[in-house]
Amino acid sequence: MINVYVVSAFSKDNAGGNRAGLVFDRPDLSPAQKMAIAKDLGYAETAFITKSSLADFHLEYFTPTEEVPLCGHATIATFAFLNLTNKLSKSEYKIETKSGVLSIKVNQDGMILMEQNAPTFFNLLPLNAFTDCIYLNSINDELPIQIVSTGLKDILLPIKSSKDLQQLNPNLNVMTQLSKKQNVIGIHAFALEEGESTITAICRNFAPLYDIDEESATGTSNCALACYLFKYIEKKSQYIFEQGYNLNNPSRIVVNLTTHDDIIDTVFVGGYGYLVETKSVSA
Numbered sequence: 001m002i003n004v005y006v007v008s009a010f011s012k013d014n015a016g017g018n019r020a021g022l023v024f025d026r027p028d029l030s031p032a033q034k035m036a037i038a039k040d041l042g043y044a045e046t047a048f049i050t051k052s053s054l055a056d057f058h059l060e061y062f063t064p065t066e067e068v069p070l071c072g073h074a075t076i077a078t079f080a081f082l083n084l085t086n087k088l089s090k091s092e093y094k095i096e097t098k099s100g101v102l103s104i105k106v107n108q109d110g111m112i113l114m115e116q117n118a119p120t121f122f123n124l125l126p127l128n129a130f131t132d133c134i135y136l137n138s139i140n141d142e143l144p145i146q147i148v149s150t151g152l153k154d155i156l157l158p159i160k161s162s163k164d165l166q167q168l169n170p171n172l173n174v175m176t177q178l179s180k181k182q183n184v185i186g187i188h189a190f191a192l193e194e195g196e197s198t199i200t201a202i203c204r205n206f207a208p209l210y211d212i213d214e215e216s217a218t219g220t221s222n223c224a225l226a227c228y229l230f231k232y233i234e235k236k237s238q239y240i241f242e243q244g245y246n247l248n249n250p251s252r253i254v255v256n257l258t259t260h261d262d263i264i265d266t267v268f269v270g271g272y273g274y275l276v277e278t279k280s281v282s283a
Contacts, residue, residue, distance in 0.1 A: 007077035010217035010271035018217035020074035021046035038062035055094035069098035072219015080273025113270035119227035122147035216244030217251035226255035
C-alpha cells in the first residue's frame with residue numbers, strides 16, 4: 001500500500017482551497033502506476049515527490065489521465081504539508097520539474113510562494129471562438145481574449161461581472177474541442193472586482209480536456225492572469241484572486257510580480273494549505 005497525504009492548497013481562512021494528493025519517496029513507481037494512483041484519488045492533480053540531483057526536491061504531477069509539466073496548487077500543497085510537519089529548515093528551496101528548476105519561498109506565517117516562468121503571450125482569440133460554448137453576451141469585449149502562459153497555456157477569458165461569471169454554464173464538449181484546437185490546458189474566466197475590494201478578480205477555471213470540468217484553485221492560470229492584468233489593466237506588484245465559489249470551495253491565490261521598465265522579471269504564486277486526510281492506496 002502507498003501512503004497518500006491529501007492537502008488543500010490556496011485555502012481561504014483555513015477552509016476551501018483545492019485538494020491534491022501527495023506521495024513522498026516512491027521513486028520505484030512507474031508512470032502507469034502514478035497515473036493509476038492519480039485516477040484512484042480523483043483529484044485534479046497528484047504530486048510525486050522524490051530526491052533530486054539538481055534541486056532540493058523533484059516533483060512530478062499526474063492528472064487522472066496524464067502527466068502535466070507543472071501544477072501550482074499541488075506544489076503549494078507539498079510545501080504547506082512539509083512546513084506543517086516541521087520538515088523545512090530554511091526559507092527558500094529549489095524544485096526540479098518538467099517546466100524547469102523553480103524557486104519556492106516559505107514565509108514565516110506559513111504562506112508558500114512558488115516561482116513561475118516569465119510570461120509568454122500567445123495569440124488573441126475572437127469573440128466568436130466561444131460560439132456554442134458560452135453565452136457570448138457575458139464576455140467583456142473591452143478586454144482581449146488571449147492565450148498566456150507562465151508554465152502552462154490557458155485562454156484568459158474576461159467576463160463582464162462576477163454575477164455573469166457565476167452564471168456561466170459552458171458547453172464542456174465544445175470547450176474541450178476549443179482547448180484541443182488551441183493547444184491549451186483550459187479556459188480561465190475572470191471578472192474584475194470593482195471599488196475598494198482588496199480582491200483583484202473572481203475566477204473560474206475549466207479544463208475538460210484533462211477531465212477537470214472545473215477547478216477550485218489554479219496557481220499557474222492566475223499567474224498568467226496577473227501578467228495579463230499587468231499588461232492591459234494596472235501595473236501592480238501584487239494581485240489577489242478568489243476562485244472556487246461555484247464549487248463551494250472558496251480559494252484565495254496571491255500573485256507577486258517583480259518588474260523593471262514595465263518588464264516582468266519574476267512571478268511568484270502564493271497561498272496557504274492544510275492537511276485534509278491521510279489515505280492508503282494500492283498502485
